[in-house]
Structures are given as C-alpha cells and as structure tokens.
Amino acid sequence: MECREYSKPTTLQEAIDALKTAEDGVKLLAGGTDLLVNAREGHPYRELTIVDIYGLPELCRIEEMDGWIAIGAGVTHTQIEQSALIREKAGVLADACRTVGSPQIRNHSTIGGNIANASPAADSLAALSVLEAEVEVNRLGEVRRVPLGDIIEKPYRTTLSDRDLITRIFVKKADAGTQFHFYKLGRRKALAISRMTIATLLKRDGSGKVERFHMTMGATFPKPMLFEDVDNMLIGKRPTAKDIQAVADALSAKIPLIAGIRPSTAYKQPVCKKMVERILSELLGGQ
Amino acid sequence: METLPIGKPIERIDARAKVTGRAEYGADIRLPGLLYCKGVYAAHPHAKLLKVYTEEAAKMSGVVCVVTGADIPGEKMFGELYVDQYALVCDKTRFYGDVIAVVAAETQEQADAAAELVHADYEELPILATPKMALESDIAINADYPDNICGNVHVRKGNAAAGLQEADVIVSGTYKTGFVEHAYIEPESVTVIPDRIRRELTVLGSAQAPYNLRLSVARTLNIPVAQVIVKPSVIGGSFGGKIESAESLAVRAGLIALKTGRPAQYTLTREESIRESYKRHPIDFDIQLGAKQDGTLVAMKVEAIGDAGAYINMSPPVMYKTATLGPGPYRIENVDYNATSVMTNNVHTGSMRGFGTPQAIFALENAMDELAAKLNLTPTELRRKNLLQNGDVSPCGHLLDFHEVSIRSVMEKAAQELGFDEKFAQYAQENKDGRRIRRGVGIAVSMRGASIGADGNGFDVARAFIEVLEDGSVNVDLGLTELGQGLRTCQSQMVAEGMGVSFERISFGNTDTSRAPATGACIASRSTLLGGGALKDASRKVHAIMARVLERKFNKPTDDIVFAEDRVRFADVDISFTEAAKICYALCETPIAVGTYVVPKLNWNEHEGFGEPFYTYTYSCHAAEVSVDLDTGSVDVIRMVGCHDMGRAINPVLVKGQIYGGLAMAQGMALTEDLGHNAKTSALKNLNFEDYLIPTVLDVPDENVPLLDEHPDPRSAFGGRSLGEPATEPGAGALICAINHALGHPGLIRELPADLDRVFAAVRAMEGGDA
Structure with a gap:
C-alpha cells in the first residue's frame, strides 16, 4: 500500500501521541478489510499518514458498565458474534455481525472500523441503532460520547476529524425477556453486500404490552436512523395485526421520504413493508 | 475386468501438488531478469485511435520499454477461425477492453505507475451497445461485415410454418440471457522467454489452446511456428476462457521479450481479466x-x-x-x-x-x-x-x-x-x-x-505421442491441456488400457508444443473422444513395432499377440511388458509412435x-x-x-x-x-x-x-x-x-x-x- 508515512503504536497513548505529531491528513487503519481493498484503486493514501491501531489492547475489550455494554473499537466481528455477554444482552448485534462478509473478513474486521468507514450497507449499523448505541471518541486525549447517528453524516462520510479516534461503542443492555431480530437481505448467502437489513428490539411486559420497541433498516438510509414516531406506534399496546400493518406502512414509507425516490425504491419499499410485517408477526406470534 | 484402469476412481496425478501449494501457476513463475507488463486500456469503446503518447511513461523509473500496435512486426490481427482481433489496437478501438499500449518495467508497481501516464488522442465514433443498435446502424464495426452480422446458421427440417398451422396448441414468446463471465479462479498470466541464440520464444502460463497460441504469436511477431514453444503452466480453470485471452497476452509479452531480450510476464488483475476477456454470448x-x-x-x-x-x-x-x-x-x-x-x-x-x-x-x-x-x-x-x-x-x-x-x-x-x-x-x-x-x-x-x-468437417483431429522406454515405462506427450478437469489422469488411464499396462507405468508429460504433435485444442467437449482415439491409434502402432521385434527375437508368429495386464503373450510366449521393452532396445528398435484420430466426415448440408x-x-x-x-x-x-x-x-x-x-x-x-x-x-x-x-x-x-x-x-x-x-x-x-x-x-x-x-x-x- 502506498502512503506518506506508516506507524504502528502499541498503546492507546502512543496512538494519541502519533496523532498529535502527524502532519495533515491521517487515516486510521483498524483491520484493513475496507481500507486495504480501497488502496488497490488509484492512490487514495499517497498523501496520508497511516496510523495502524489494529490490536491496541485498550481497544479490544468487551465490558459491562452500568446499563451499558462497552465494546472496544478494535473488537472484531467474530469476537462480538461469539461474546456470551452480547449474545445475551444485545443479541441483535451478535446476529448482525454474523452476517458480515465471510469468516476471513469477520476474523479481521473491527466494529470501530465498520463505523468509521460509514458504508451505508454496513451490517452492524441497524443493530447498533436499535441498541441506542453511543460512540466514545478520543481527540488527542479529550474524550467525548456521541450518539451513533451523529457520528455518521452520510454514506462514507463521518463527522469525525482525522485526529478523532473511536475508542469504544456503548450499547444499551436489554432487560431479560427482550426479543431481538436481525434480518439481512443479500443477493447471495455470503460475501454479499446487503440489499437491506432490518433490526428489531422488542420488550413486552407479562401482559403482552409493549414496553420498549425499536425497528429500523440498514443499507437503506444515508445514515443510521431510529424513528420515534414509528417506535411509539407499539409502545403501551398489545399489538394487533392492524398495528403490525401500520408499523410496516410507516416504516416502509420512510424510504422514499428520506432516501428519495430512486430506482431501487420500487423494490425496497414493498419488500420492507412485507418483511416488517413478517418479522413482527413472528416476534408477536405468541400473542 | 477388475484390473483395467478405466472406470476406476484413480487419484488425480496433480491432486497433492495442488492442495499443498506445490503446483506452479502462471503468476508464480519467477525468472532472473523478469520484466512485468501492464496494459493501458482504451478510454473510448469505439473511436479512431489518432495518436498514442508513451514518452512520459517511458521515462519513468524502472521502465524498460513501452510498446504500441505500431511495434507489432507481423500481421496486426490474430484469431482462430476469423483473424480480426487486435492484441494491441492500431486503427481504432472497438470495446473498453482494447489495449492501446503495454508498459514493461523491472517491477509490477513500476509498470502500473508508468501505465497511468500513457494517453491517446481519439476521434469518437457512435457506440453500438446492443445488437439492435448495430443492426440498425450504418456504421460497421468491422468493415468486412458491413451489416455487423458476423455469423448465421439456419437449421431447417420439414416445414415449420406448415407444422405450426397443424398444431393444436402453440406457445410463443421471447427469452433472453445476459453476458456471463467464466470466473476461473486464476486470472490469466503469461510469461514469454526469449531464446538467447535465435529468434525463438517460449511461452508459459495459462494457455488453454497452446497450438492456437503458437500460431497467433508466429503470425503477429513474424517467427516460424516451430520457434514458438508453448508449455502451459498449471492452469486454474478455463471453461473455454483462456484461448484468445491468453493469446493476446502472449503477443504483447512476446513483443516485449523480443524487443528487450528479457523474459516478460503479463498477469491480469481480476478487474482487467473481466474487462478484456470474452464472455458467454447473451x-x-x-x-x-x-x-x-x-x-x-x-x-x-x-x-x-x-x-x-x-x-x-x-x-x-x-x-x-x-x-x-x-x-x-x-x-x-x-x-x-x-x-x-x-x-x-x-x-x-x-x-x-x-x-x-x-x-x-x-x-x-x-x-x-x-x-x-x-x-x-x-x-x-x-x-x-x-x-x-x-x-x-x-x-x-x-x-x-x-x-x-x-x-x-x-x-x-x-x-x-x-x-x-x-x-x-x-x-x-x-x-x-x-x-x-x-x-x-x-x-x-x-x-x-x-x-x-x-462446421469443423475435415479438421477435427488429435495427435498423440507414445514412447515405450527400456524399463517398460511409457511416456505420453499429448497437446490437450489439463485445465483442472483431470484430463491428464483420465488420458493416462486410457493409455494404460490402450497399451495393456498398469496405470503406474504411464508418465504423462506436461504439455509442450515442441514435444507433443500438433493437436486440436482441449475445447468443445472433445478431449476424451479425440484424445482417446489418438492414444488408441498410437498404442496400436507401438504394439505393431513391438510385435515385429518380438517376432524376430523369438522367431514365432505374433498374429495372436495380446498386450494386457503388463504381460505380452503370443504363440507360446508369455513375457512381461518390461522384458518386451528391453528386447526392443537390445535389438536397436524404436517403440515410439504418433497416433492420429480424425473425426469421420459428417454428412451435413x-x-x-x-x-x-x-x-x-x-x-x-x-x-x-x-x-x-x-x-x-x-x-x-x-x-x-x-x-x-x-x-x-x-x-x-x-x-x-x-x-x-x-x-x-x-x-x-x-x-x-x-x-x-x-x-x-x-x-x-x-x-x-x-x-x-x-x-x-x-x-x-x-x-x-x-x-x-x-x-x-x-x-x-x-x-x-x-x-x-x-x-x-x-x-x-x-x-x-x-x-x-x-x-x-x-x-x-x-x-x-x-x-x-x-x-x-x-x-x-x-x-x-x-x-
């Protein structure tokens, strides 16, 4: 790979120091499953300094913190998929990570890299959205926490500066009894760029009344989004077939509303509607 | 019969080399002084090519030479049946996969970097991007085919129109298919090595049809056919795809090898392979x-x-x-x-x-x-x-x-x-x-x-060479290529049966056009039928030579001679095949033959x-x-x-x-x-x-x-x-x-x-x- 300079710090502090001293134009390397592929076309990094943060020990942990799970930005998709904690308390993310690329890619690609690359088709994003994910960013030693939707601006563009380093991703721990669902529609069963993903989180009380509900799509909008108006449609209800239908209508209607009418809309909108109906009917099947 | 090799699931002879990584594919080849090539593609799919600028690229570090179509010393075009394809375009571009220049450098990276500096002047022509557009257009892509129709076969039996009138039920409608890529695991790679003594080139790499390739290189680079020697490397799949695609690479790399006196390797990236290699017809x-x-x-x-x-x-x-x-x-x-x-x-x-x-x-x-x-x-x-x-x-x-x-x-x-x-x-x-x-x-x-x-009446032929050596081992040279389908193993099984010897005696040579006689290519689902016919003929001829020698040695008639299960039996003689081979060499005879099989003429109107x-x-x-x-x-x-x-x-x-x-x-x-x-x-x-x-x-x-x-x-x-x-x-x-x-x-x-x-x-x- 062609670049102006390359460094591989061994601690988070060294990485921050490297970012402090680097000239303008820094690219962080956090696995390389996107970055190294992109390097094959043209010379995208010729004028950039590459700081390789892959495997920094501070970024490779998964921990419980109060109501949250903190996932190090350097944790791989395979590690998330296999984490007992995430499977139990944030299962939709484990399911989403299992659909990424192929085993070889999942073993190497990181959750932080997936966010920073900001591909609209990234499989983790819809799942992170329904888990109300927040991103911890370290800028030259100063730490802040930002909602996921504020980090990604549009396809392949984030609001981060080239001195910002994503250190952790916080996802809300779900209560026992929460139902998760992740659906990926691809053109084939592996190594498929998502046509659409749908992530669902649903919690009902003992009487069947919905307490918490988030449902959104990936590979559909320019950035990760949650829709309060849609989610509220089920809160406090024991949903009927009609309610399910209403959610399916409302959620699929977001596609032309937000992404505009595109050649793919004729496919995506009706498919979204049908699949939302199917997923909710399945999750609420016990009713 | 239990001992016959045909019909047995014999382990393929290249299996272990392939799964352990020992097998050498085209792009694995490394040679002292090897140059690396990079092609420059046409910027327009249909345009007159007015001028190609190579000067800047030629000055880049590591660059040894840059060639264009003008440098091709022989005929500018090649092709198997219709000679109309340009390895390097000269007059005009015809599709996005046409190559206007090739850069050769000490490293692949240097070649890649320099290739970006080649540019050209074009005069754009209308793009005919569908058959319908081409049929309606006045512009001919190939001047020899003014209506853009390059092939037509019309099968007729009985009277279809009358038949349809007699039918009780008719269905009618349209069906359409798209372009399909061969998607072989290994993208094309060809290495051309110039001889140090005479104007001769040896071509290695992913060549499905080595004898066709030999003709194309000879035609374009003005070399006698015998002085183009093709030895395909281990090939990672082809499905028909590494014929003309490999030939254009061999012409380009061969041109560079002749100009520089150094071996030149031309390996396509996947994107280049899909861009320039031909496809299944829509x-x-x-x-x-x-x-x-x-x-x-x-x-x-x-x-x-x-x-x-x-x-x-x-x-x-x-x-x-x-x-x-x-x-x-x-x-x-x-x-x-x-x-x-x-x-x-x-x-x-x-x-x-x-x-x-x-x-x-x-x-x-x-x-x-x-x-x-x-x-x-x-x-x-x-x-x-x-x-x-x-x-x-x-x-x-x-x-x-x-x-x-x-x-x-x-x-x-x-x-x-x-x-x-x-x-x-x-x-x-x-x-x-x-x-x-x-x-x-x-x-x-x-x-x-x-x-x-x-449509190939009269030229559908295969030839094979069989040589029995003094220890009773059998050498086979056959120009049909192993593409991953297991041809060498299957053809060895047929030789073993044809020669009446065990599979282990067969040594199946790597395809080498300087050793194996010219044969039609491994195409058209023909190799078992055609290769088998040639091997059978060669076996018969070698048997005839051996029979003649044994008749002389034993002074007994060999009319009833049988070669089977590693034994040779005639009259009251029953000797091992090894002994029979030794006798041939002891008497200074030559148990070697070339077999030929040609498909009989078909009665086709x-x-x-x-x-x-x-x-x-x-x-x-x-x-x-x-x-x-x-x-x-x-x-x-x-x-x-x-x-x-x-x-x-x-x-x-x-x-x-x-x-x-x-x-x-x-x-x-x-x-x-x-x-x-x-x-x-x-x-x-x-x-x-x-x-x-x-x-x-x-x-x-x-x-x-x-x-x-x-x-x-x-x-x-x-x-x-x-x-x-x-x-x-x-x-x-x-x-x-x-x-x-x-x-x-x-x-x-x-x-x-x-x-x-x-x-x-x-x-x-x-x-x-x-x-």
Whole structure:
C-alpha cells in the first residue's frame, strides 16, 4: 500500500501521541478489510499518514458498565458474534455481525472500523441503532460520547476529524425477556453486500404490552436512523395485526421520504413493508 | 475386468501438488531478469485511435520499454477461425477492453505507475451497445461485415410454418440471457522467454489452446511456428476462457521479450481479466413451439440473436451449436432454427462451457413447460412423449442408430432421484394456500454433440505421442491441456488400457508444443473422444513395432499377440511388458509412435441446414428444486440433480466432480451473475467478485447429486465421450423452470439472471402490482 508515512503504536497513548505529531491528513487503519481493498484503486493514501491501531489492547475489550455494554473499537466481528455477554444482552448485534462478509473478513474486521468507514450497507449499523448505541471518541486525549447517528453524516462520510479516534461503542443492555431480530437481505448467502437489513428490539411486559420497541433498516438510509414516531406506534399496546400493518406502512414509507425516490425504491419499499410485517408477526406470534 | 484402469476412481496425478501449494501457476513463475507488463486500456469503446503518447511513461523509473500496435512486426490481427482481433489496437478501438499500449518495467508497481501516464488522442465514433443498435446502424464495426452480422446458421427440417398451422396448441414468446463471465479462479498470466541464440520464444502460463497460441504469436511477431514453444503452466480453470485471452497476452509479452531480450510476464488483475476477456454470448430468443393435443411436438421455430461483441471470435461456431443443439433431444419433424451473431462495441463473446447451448436449452425448456401447462400435462409427461430413442431422427436430421440414445433413462434417473413427479404435484397443491415462501421443481434435458461438429468437417483431429522406454515405462506427450478437469489422469488411464499396462507405468508429460504433435485444442467437449482415439491409434502402432521385434527375437508368429495386464503373450510366449521393452532396445528398435484420430466426415448440408451435425452425442438431464420468497424475490436452491450419459466414465470420481461444478456454474448463470452491462455506453460495471456474484459455498446445496447413466459409445475408442460442457448445459433451464413452477406460472421468468429484482418484479406483475 502506498502512503506518506506508516506507524504502528502499541498503546492507546502512543496512538494519541502519533496523532498529535502527524502532519495533515491521517487515516486510521483498524483491520484493513475496507481500507486495504480501497488502496488497490488509484492512490487514495499517497498523501496520508497511516496510523495502524489494529490490536491496541485498550481497544479490544468487551465490558459491562452500568446499563451499558462497552465494546472496544478494535473488537472484531467474530469476537462480538461469539461474546456470551452480547449474545445475551444485545443479541441483535451478535446476529448482525454474523452476517458480515465471510469468516476471513469477520476474523479481521473491527466494529470501530465498520463505523468509521460509514458504508451505508454496513451490517452492524441497524443493530447498533436499535441498541441506542453511543460512540466514545478520543481527540488527542479529550474524550467525548456521541450518539451513533451523529457520528455518521452520510454514506462514507463521518463527522469525525482525522485526529478523532473511536475508542469504544456503548450499547444499551436489554432487560431479560427482550426479543431481538436481525434480518439481512443479500443477493447471495455470503460475501454479499446487503440489499437491506432490518433490526428489531422488542420488550413486552407479562401482559403482552409493549414496553420498549425499536425497528429500523440498514443499507437503506444515508445514515443510521431510529424513528420515534414509528417506535411509539407499539409502545403501551398489545399489538394487533392492524398495528403490525401500520408499523410496516410507516416504516416502509420512510424510504422514499428520506432516501428519495430512486430506482431501487420500487423494490425496497414493498419488500420492507412485507418483511416488517413478517418479522413482527413472528416476534408477536405468541400473542 | 477388475484390473483395467478405466472406470476406476484413480487419484488425480496433480491432486497433492495442488492442495499443498506445490503446483506452479502462471503468476508464480519467477525468472532472473523478469520484466512485468501492464496494459493501458482504451478510454473510448469505439473511436479512431489518432495518436498514442508513451514518452512520459517511458521515462519513468524502472521502465524498460513501452510498446504500441505500431511495434507489432507481423500481421496486426490474430484469431482462430476469423483473424480480426487486435492484441494491441492500431486503427481504432472497438470495446473498453482494447489495449492501446503495454508498459514493461523491472517491477509490477513500476509498470502500473508508468501505465497511468500513457494517453491517446481519439476521434469518437457512435457506440453500438446492443445488437439492435448495430443492426440498425450504418456504421460497421468491422468493415468486412458491413451489416455487423458476423455469423448465421439456419437449421431447417420439414416445414415449420406448415407444422405450426397443424398444431393444436402453440406457445410463443421471447427469452433472453445476459453476458456471463467464466470466473476461473486464476486470472490469466503469461510469461514469454526469449531464446538467447535465435529468434525463438517460449511461452508459459495459462494457455488453454497452446497450438492456437503458437500460431497467433508466429503470425503477429513474424517467427516460424516451430520457434514458438508453448508449455502451459498449471492452469486454474478455463471453461473455454483462456484461448484468445491468453493469446493476446502472449503477443504483447512476446513483443516485449523480443524487443528487450528479457523474459516478460503479463498477469491480469481480476478487474482487467473481466474487462478484456470474452464472455458467454447473451442471446435473445424468439420461440414458437407447436404440439398436437396429445402432446406430440409438431413444429419449432426459433429466431436467436447473439451479441458477438467487438470481435468475431468464436461467434459463428457458437451460433452453429445454438442452432443445431438448441432444438433439444426431441423427436420433432418440423424445425426452423435461425441463429445470428451481431457485432457490437460490447465485450466480445466466445468460447464458454456450453458454447451457445445453455442459453438455448434455458429458452426451449421453459417454453416446453409453458406448452405442458397448456396441454394439461406435467413437464415429465410432455418430455416422455417426445424424447428421442434408438433409431429416431434428431431435430437436425441425424439418424441415431449407432449408439444407445439414452435420454429417456437419463431423465428418469434424474427425476426419480429428485422425486420430481411427486414434488411437482405436491408443491403445486401446497402453493395454493397463500404461503409466501413457495417451493418448485424444474427439469431440463439436452443432447450435446461431442467435439466440434460438421462446421469443423475435415479438421477435427488429435495427435498423440507414445514412447515405450527400456524399463517398460511409457511416456505420453499429448497437446490437450489439463485445465483442472483431470484430463491428464483420465488420458493416462486410457493409455494404460490402450497399451495393456498398469496405470503406474504411464508418465504423462506436461504439455509442450515442441514435444507433443500438433493437436486440436482441449475445447468443445472433445478431449476424451479425440484424445482417446489418438492414444488408441498410437498404442496400436507401438504394439505393431513391438510385435515385429518380438517376432524376430523369438522367431514365432505374433498374429495372436495380446498386450494386457503388463504381460505380452503370443504363440507360446508369455513375457512381461518390461522384458518386451528391453528386447526392443537390445535389438536397436524404436517403440515410439504418433497416433492420429480424425473425426469421420459428417454428412451435413450447410446450405440446407440439415444432416449429421455431430459425430456422436452426450445425453443430459438436470433437475432442480428451489424455494422462492414472494416478498423479496429471493430464490434458494434446495437441491439439484445432474444425470449424464457420457458413454463410459473413464474416472467416475472426476466425472462427478465435473457435474458438481457444472451445477454450481449453472446456478450462477441462472440466479446471480450479472456484469452490469450498460446498454448506452457498453461499459461493464461489475468487474470483480464483490460485484459479479458467483455462488458461494453457502449458496450451492450440499445435497446436490451427480448421477451417471453409462452406455459405452461404439464410436469412441474407449467408450467415453466428454462431459465438460454437458455438465452445465441444462442447469440454468432447470432452475428457471423450478422458479416458474414455484410461482405457478410457466414462462413467467423469461430473462437471466433471475435475481432479486427480476423475480420480485415478476411476482408483482403476477399479483397485479399489489405485493
């Protein structure tokens, strides 16, 4: 790979120091499953300094913190998929990570890299959205926490500066009894760029009344989004077939509303509607 | 007999080298002083090339030379049957894969960097990006073909128009297929080494057709044919794809080797490979099929238009196979099958496994299902009424009285394995209950002419060299290439049987055009039939030499001589083969022979489009079971069964391997593979395997089943015909029949690939837009 300079710090502090001293134009390397592929076309990094943060020990942990799970930005998709904690308390993310690329890619690609690359088709994003994910960013030693939707601006563009380093991703721990669902529609069963993903989180009380509900799509909008108006449609209800239908209508209607009418809309909108109906009917099947 | 090597699942001779990584592929080759090449592609798909600027590139560090078409010393064009392809374009560009210059440098990175500095002046011409545009245009892509039509084969038997009038039921409609990439694992790589003493080049790398390559290099670089020596490396798949594609690389690298006196390697990236290598023809079919009320086929009329792309390549013979094999293995009296290839500014199209027939079988077999539905017959009932049997006349007029016409038992075996008849009824019933994920089954049959056929009348030949050495080992040199299909192992098995010796004695040389006599290429499902014939002839000749020597040595008649099981027996003599070999050398005799096999002249009337289009045929049936999600258009292949009568399976494990691969290849063509062709600009969008979607291991069912229905062919030396192409031929048709069955509407899907959007759109149309 062609670049102006390359460094591989061994601690988070060294990485921050490297970012402090680097000239303008820094690219962080956090696995390389996107970055190294992109390097094959043209010379995208010729004028950039590459700081390789892959495997920094501070970024490779998964921990419980109060109501949250903190996932190090350097944790791989395979590690998330296999984490007992995430499977139990944030299962939709484990399911989403299992659909990424192929085993070889999942073993190497990181959750932080997936966010920073900001591909609209990234499989983790819809799942992170329904888990109300927040991103911890370290800028030259100063730490802040930002909602996921504020980090990604549009396809392949984030609001981060080239001195910002994503250190952790916080996802809300779900209560026992929460139902998760992740659906990926691809053109084939592996190594498929998502046509659409749908992530669902649903919690009902003992009487069947919905307490918490988030449902959104990936590979559909320019950035990760949650829709309060849609989610509220089920809160406090024991949903009927009609309610399910209403959610399916409302959620699929977001596609032309937000992404505009595109050649793919004729496919995506009706498919979204049908699949939302199917997923909710399945999750609420016990009713 | 138990000890005979044919029919045994002998381990392939290259298996261990391949799985351990010891095998050397083209791009693995490293030589002292090796130069690396990089091509510069045309910026416009159709433009006069006014001037190419190479000066800046030539000055770059590490660059040793830059060549353009002007540097080619011999003929500017090459080609197998039609000489119209440019390895380096001179006068004008014809498609986006044309190369205007090649840079050679000390490293690949230096060559890549310098290639970016080559540019050119163009005078743009209108882009003819579809056959329709090319047919309507005044502009000729190749001046020798002013109407842009470069091939036409018109098969006629009986009177199709009258037949259709007599039919009780007619189906008519159009079917369309797209460009398909071979998708071999190994992109093309060629290394050319100049001789230090004379003007001679040795070519290594991924060459499917070394003798054709030798001619192309000789023609363009002005070298005697004998001084172009081709030694293909281990080849990582080809499927027909590494013929002209490898030749253009060899011409370019050869030019650099001659200019610099240094070896030159030219390896394509995947994107370059997909951009410049030829594809499977997209073909539009307009089909009419008529039958009597009882299901008897009476007439078939088909107009097929194939997109030849920028060069003629193999388009005319591809159209020959479309027209002669497109009518399927049916008894039908009135046939009119007209196949035409049209030049465009698209990527050129040529040889690819099936060669114009997987498309035709897809169209025909789906039309057959439409017909069955109209007649209230099941797909198997309709086929049973019409499939050929012994003594029938083929749709082209070929009396089939020379081998077992097994298509009926082939189909029954496949149908039974899949449980076709039961599932056809069961799914049709259960799909009525409103479920959104439906299942379906489909079945498709084909007959495949072995080898080139009558359009190659008189030049369909193979030659092989066999040498018995003093220790009784047997050296074989045969110019048919190992492409991954297991040819070297199978041909060794045939030599062992032909020579009457054990498999272990056979040493099968790496293909080397300076050692093995010129032979037709390993194409057209011909190598088992043709190679077997040549090996048998060579064996007979070596036996005759040995018999003569032994007669002299023992002074006994050898009229009854038998070579079998490593023994030589005649009169009352019974000696080992090794001893017989030693005697030959002790008496200064030469047990060496070249065998020749040429396919007998076929009685084919080209003008009338009628007669014997091929020497013999392989019979095939694929059956498929799928599920279709009506809410997404997603198709899941549950299971495929491939049953084939390839005569005799020389090595049954390798045969089954070919069937597994053929089914997977058919699945890709049917469901996902799409090059993203732009019908205005002619550009291809999907140039790598992230975007061009071949099936993954998760997409191909573990439950696929290969079946053999063997009937040794009296027309083949060892009873075997080839299976390379039949293994994929009917698969796409069967899959689409299955999808259409799941949707309850034969003929609903009429265009390949049946991807998410296309299936979903078809479902919407069927359900009246309210999905």
